[in-house]
Amino acid sequence: MADLPAREAMEFDVVIVGAGPAGLAAAIRLKQVSPDLGVVVVEKGSEVGAHILSGAVIDPSGLDLLLPDWRSQDTPVRTAVTDDRFYWLGPAGALRLPNLLMPPLMSNHGNYIVSLGLVCRWLATRAEALGVEIYPGFAASEVLYEDGAVAGVATGDMGIGKDGAPKDAFTRGMELRAKYTLFAEGARGSLSKALIEKFALAEGREPQKFGIGLKELWQVAPERHRPGLVQHSFGWPLDGSTGGGSFLYHFDDNLVSVGFVVHLNYANPYISPFDEFQRFKTHPLVRDTFDGGKRLSYGARAITEGGYQSVPRLAFPGGALIGCSAGFVNVPRIKGSHNAMLSGILAADHAAAALAQGRANDELSAYDAAWRGSPIGRDLWKVRNAKPLWSKLGTTLGIAAGGLDMWANTLGFSLFGTMRHGKSDAGSLKPAAGFKPIAYPGPDGRLTFDKLSSVFLSNTNHEEDQPPHLKVADMEMQVRSEHDVYAGPSQRYCPAGVYEWVEDGGAPRFVINAQNCVHCKTCDIKDPNRNITWVPPEGGGGPNYANM
Ligand SMILES: Cc1cc2nc3c(=O)[nH]c(=O)nc-3n(C[C@H](O)[C@H](O)[C@H](O)COP(=O)(O)OP(=O)(O)OC[C@H]3O[C@@H](n4cnc5c(N)ncnc54)[C@H](O)[C@@H]3O)c2cc1C
Numbered sequence: 065m066a067d068l069p070a071r072e073a074m075e076f077d078v079v080i081v082g083a084g085p086a087g088l089a090a091a092i093r094l095k096q097v098s099p100d101l102g103v104v105v106v107e108k109g110s111e112v113g114a115h116i117l118s119g120a121v122i123d124p125s126g127l128d129l130l131l132p133d134w135r136s137q138d139t140p141v142r143t144a145v146t147d148d149r150f151y152w153l154g155p156a157g158a159l160r161l162p163n164l165l166m167p168p169l170m171s172n173h174g175n176y177i178v179s180l181g182l183v184c185r186w187l188a189t190r191a192e193a194l195g196v197e198i199y200p201g202f203a204a205s206e207v208l209y210e211d212g213a214v215a216g217v218a219t220g221d222m223g224i225g226k227d228g229a230p231k232d233a234f235t236r237g238m239e240l241r242a243k244y245t246l247f248a249e250g251a252r253g254s255l256s257k258a259l260i261e262k263f264a265l266a267e268g269r270e271p272q273k274f275g276i277g278l279k280e281l282w283q284v285a286p287e288r289h290r291p292g293l294v295q296h297s298f299g300w301p302l303d304g305s306t307g308g309g310s311f312l313y314h315f316d317d318n319l320v321s322v323g324f325v326v327h328l329n330y331a332n333p334y335i336s337p338f339d340e341f342q343r344f345k346t347h348p349l350v351r352d353t354f355d356g357g358k359r360l361s362y363g364a365r366a367i368t369e370g371g372y373q374s375v376p377r378l379a380f381p382g383g384a385l386i387g388c389s390a391g392f393v394n395v396p397r398i399k400g401s402h403n404a405m406l407s408g409i410l411a412a413d414h415a416a417a418a419l420a421q422g423r424a425n426d427e428l429s430a431y432d433a434a435w436r437g438s439p440i441g442r443d444l445w446k447v448r449n450a451k452p453l454w455s456k457l458g459t460t461l462g463i464a465a466g467g468l469d470m471w472a473n474t475l476g477f478s479l480f481g482t483m484r485h486g487k488s489d490a491g492s493l494k495p496a497a498g499f500k501p502i503a504y505p506g507p508d509g510r511l512t513f514d515k516l517s518s519v520f521l522s523n524t525n526h527e528e529d530q531p532p533h534l535k536v537a538d539m540e541m542q543v544r545s546e547h548d549v550y551a552g553p554s555q556r557y558c559p560a561g562v563y564e565w566v567e568d569g570g571a572p573r574f575v576i577n578a579q580n581c582v583h584c585k586t587c588d589i590k591d592p593n594r595n596i597t598w599v600p601p602e603g604g605g606g607p608n609y610a611n612m
């Protein structure tokens with residue numbers, strides 16, 4: 065690539081990577097505090113919201129702080145939670161847990177059911193009205209450094225062929241240079257991952273943990289719609305040693321968001337999160353909801369689950385991590401968007417103050433020092449043992465102990481101190497020899513579906529003639545270990561059917577259908593040898609979610 069033309073450069077005060085709730089909140093706050101700042105947001109989706117997938121029941125604390133007038137505006141935040149239910153599921157029955165038993169922090173009273181993608185689109189209009197420049201369709205593919213400090217990012221070149229050579233439509237990427245760069249890439253951000261490694265930001269912290277969340281959006285028959293109903297479950301169809309559960313949210317005009325999260329520390333390589341989700345929808349508690357309805361959309365995305373003890377150091381010379389690039393999800397509440405926004409606001413305040421003092425490209429260490437004492441730290445502190453207890457004790461005991469500990473923390477103490485997560489999710493997978501393949505029921509085409517017809521509903525599209533964005537470091541190891549020892553779990557954990565093992569002249573061959581990738585990042589997290597790295601494909605590629 066040495067003979068490519070030099071990149072053009074643009075200078076800003078602050079560059080923000082990612083137009084999710086964290087990045088947009090940071091952009092808005094910067095312009096509220098210092099209207100003259102030059103602020104740009106780059107977003108790899110073809111438009112803002114195209115790559116956003118969430119539940120979502122949102123705690124409005126982030127919005128309240130950022131845009132206190134939002135309740136009087138025309139926003140996509142329309143359905144208040146009116147009924148909040150939590151169930152344990154068995155194969156045929158369901159047990160509702162009384163709301164009185166639930167720790168108060170689990171209550172959804174005062175929260176709203178939304179499409180987070182639509183909320184981001186609306187936030188983008190507010191940001192642009194304040195003078196923020198937003199560039200959708202551009203993936204930040206490289207961090208720029210100057211004297212060891214981050215000095216901005218470069219967007220990827222467009223129009224490079226599979227063979228690495230420029231095609232007729234070749235356009236060189238741009239350098240977006242900044243005094244401070246905020247990384248708001250969400251769970252398992254590719255540049256954030258590299259920064260965490262380069263600046264050893266995770267040193268002394270527990271490993272980050274993740275789940276994979278799969279979601280469908282349905283339009284249901286009007287008589288089945290219960291606007292404001294929020295329903296969560298745990299138990300069936302997962303076995304007692306695999307963490308996860310479902311969500312079902314009724315909102316807007318006859319819409320239902322239904323989804324399933326599987327914690328990625330599962331051990332059995334035969335587990336297929338996609339098929340667990342499809343099976344869940346057949347449970348008697350929920351199946352009638354979809355009678356006479358229509359599935360509108362499908363997608364999947366990793367969610368951070370490490371919580372308080374896994375948050376890396378947030379600041380490094382020239383930049384900072386915000387939102388789920390750092391991992392601020394409150395796991396038992398399944399909520400991260402409020403903390404994403406609050407961390408964007410906090411980082412923006414510190415960046416604006418530093419710029420006002422004439423500082424540039426140094427470390428915003430006061431931002432890192434501030435989050436634990438902020439509402440984000442208080443939110444995560446109380447639930448810090450919920451995930452480790454679930455992982456160590458299994459579903460029933462783990463949830464009971466986690467509930468007790470959350471009650472205790474509400475009163476100001478903990479029964480367990482601060483527990484550790486231990487292994488990474490990649491390290492939790494065990495060899496296939498210890499397990500039997502799982503026979504999942506086939507799709508019926510009405511309530512349950514196959515992967516390919518599902519991916520079709522995500523409107524995923526990638527330019528086919530481009531370098532691979534799913535990089536297998538050592539193909540020989542993939543055969544020897546991922547295939548031979550672990551029975552090819554990528555075929556099952558990938559929610560988009562990207563990975564296949566096929567017989568080729570008597571030998572296994574790894575096929576990568578990269579054009580189907582919905583950018584969930586699970587392969588980058590769960591491959592047992594960490595042999596797969598996800599890098600951004602050409603900007604604009606990936607899913608085109610309308611309202612997930
Ligand atoms: C299935 C599921 C259900 C959830 N349910 C809820 C819920 O009910 N309530 C709740 O509050 N939270 C929920 N969450 C968590 C919530 O969605 C996240 O905490 C929140 O979206 C994090 O915001 P973010 O801005 O940090 O990242 P994201 O929302 O992930 O946004 C990141 C943005 O950055 C872009 N991007 C990434 N890398 C690059 C790059 N290199 N260049 C350019 N652009 C890039 C992405 O395309 C994306 O638009 C859920 C998550 C999942 C997966």
Ligand code: SF4
Nearest residue numbers: 558581582584585587
């Ligand atoms: S290839 Fe990886 S990032 Fe893409 S959909 Fe499959 S698991 Fe997710």
